[in-house]
Amino acid sequence: MVTRITGLASGMDIDDIVSKLMQTERAPLNKLTQKKQTLEWQRDSYREVNSKIKEFQDYMSNNKLTYPSTFQSKTVTSSNESVLTATGSASAPNSSSTVEVASLATAATYKANNYTGYTQGDYNLAFNVVAPGETTAKTVNISVTSADTIDNVISKLNSSDLGVSAFKDKIWNGTEYVETIAFSSKATGAGGSIQAADSATADFMSGQLGFSLDADNKLTAYKEGTNAKVTINGFEMEKLTNNFTVNGVTYSIKNTTAATGPVTTSVSTDVDGIYNQIKEFVDKYNEMVDSLNEKLKEEKYRDYTPLTSEQKEAMSDKEVELWEEKAKSGLLRNDSSISTGTNQMRTDFYTQVNADGKTYQLTEFGITTSSAYQMRGHLEINEDKLKAKIQEDPQSVAALFTSGSNSSAYSDKGIMKRIGDTLKSTVKSIEAKAGNSTMGTNDYSIGKNLNTISTDITKMQDRLTTIENRYYTKFSAMDSAIQKMNEQASYLSQLLVQ
Incomplete structure (x- = not known):
């Protein structure tokens, strides 16, 4: 920043004079800055619209109305x-x-009848397990080390594929409560079995844990499972x-x-369940389309342009907020991309759907679009009529919403696919204007305009700096001339006095 000392000879406030002269010179720069601000607001407003649309797209992608089976609930x-x-x-x-x-x-249970204590050691256990209702045995291997206590062994039995819940506690044996190990099968039903696959496992189950085994080394059930x-x-x-x-x-x-x-x-x-899902979809859709219509109808206040920095300094924060609220209003009024999208969605709902040799019209199901043109596609439901249709012919409701595929002709596509296509094209059209957070500024029209304006602003700022310097140069020259005149006048005065 250049420090200037001016007006010493003339006594004039040169800085104030130059500042006022530059206010006029800065008018084109202020207009460029305001234009840039307006474009930035418009870009952000477009992106808010796309956020609303994408929010509804996300809802649709997870919505069960896209599946025909929903209508057979x-x-x-x-x-x-x-x-x-x-x-x-x-x-x-x-x-x-x-x-x-x-x-x-019921599930089978197994109870040890002779548990006297556990001796730690290394044991490789092998079992043949047949689940209830099955005929083929599954091999289960469990490795027990000498470091394992009885509690560790029970934990390993529980985490294995043995299919039981094992525990150790004091259990009544008919005369008293004694320390006992017991299993409960995790599966109910008759026919299941747990067999020791080798003699070492049989010895472990009987000798260490106290279970009884039959002649085939199968654990003897305390209570058999039943069907x-x-x-x-x-x-x-x-x-x-x-x-x-x-x-x-x-x-x-x-x-x-x-x-x-x-x-x-x-x-x-499930008439109520199907109806509630359709109603939820309609409510979500109306929420989105109403927000788009608000943008299209929003009043434009042409006298409220973006504030310059000087104007903001002269206003309170609240005044700036209220001003900018009006300045931002109406930036998307009657926008072609948004209005094309809302009009097309209205068409998507109204156009009949062809499926299985029949035609289906939305109004037949008690759903209509608002008669008000400004409401562009807002839906209204006749609850009694829609529920009656669901009760009478749920397949036709499914056809209306879900028929066709992505490659089908427009007339053969159900409402969900049509709306999905329209939302995609609307988002794409808006992104061509306003881009998204991942796009470069040269990839959309507003971004290109912002780049051009930013370049113009830089050039204008350089030009204003040159003009300001020229003003100061001229006033400095004037001040120097006045200084010389004052010196000459002083000299002449001295001569006259002599």
């Missing part, structure tokens, strides 16, 4: 949920069933577990029906 009721509950898959037919439960599935016995619509069957699936319905049984009598289950289309 079933709900199952039970007349006695203390006995059993049930859920239905998409394949479950809408029907009622009578269920009787004679017994529940659940149920009768559905008169058909008696056995199941390995208390959770099983029959004809697309998964049953979870908790008690027998000996005391309560048969339980009735009813399978029907």
